[in-house]
Amino acid sequence: MSTVTKPKIAPEILSQIQEKFEEERQVIVHCCFQNNYMVGNLVRIWPSTFLVDKFTGYSSKLIFWENIAVFPYWTDIPPVKEYCFTLIFSALPKECKVFDFVEEVIQGKGFLVTDIIRNETDVYTIKLT
Incomplete structure (x- = not known):
């Protein structure tokens, strides 16, 4: 009977992997838009949509x-x-606790959802109006 041995990874390499993992974390936002009209409605998102750390102003890019x-x-x-x-x-900064969903547009009014409380999963569902 053979035994399987786990490979040994140097602690400094494990540390680098963990740093890269933290750097690569992404934030997922499920957005729901309610169309209350009897006719169709048009919606789109602008590439200038960000998550903005409420306290540092750091912008997480779409x-x-x-x-x-x-x-x-x-x-x-x-309809x-x-x-x-x-x-x-x-990714948002590790220290971020509260952030805003901000759509910066040059025509009309962009979506804005403020004071989103950060959670451990970095997966959120928001209602857009």
């Missing part, structure tokens, strides 16, 4: 989106339906 159009294109929302999509942002 790096991926799913199920939503990005400016200049639009997504048609069916009287809630429509959900997912955004992925770069």
Whole structure:
């Protein structure tokens, strides 16, 4: 019977791996938009959408989106339906406890959700209006 031995990894390499893992952490935001109208509604997200640390002002950048159009294109929302999509942002600082969801736009009014309390999973669901 053979025994399996675990490889030994130098502590300094483990430390570097952990640092890189912390650096690469991403924040997932599930967004839901309610269309209360009897006709379709259009929605999109701008690439200038950020998560902003409430105390340091650090901005986490949008790096991926799913199920939503990005400016200049639009997504048609069916009448009287809630429509959900997912955004992925770069990591927030470890020290961040509260942040804002900020969409900076040059036309109209961007989405804004303030005072989001940070959790251990860095996965959030927000309602957009």
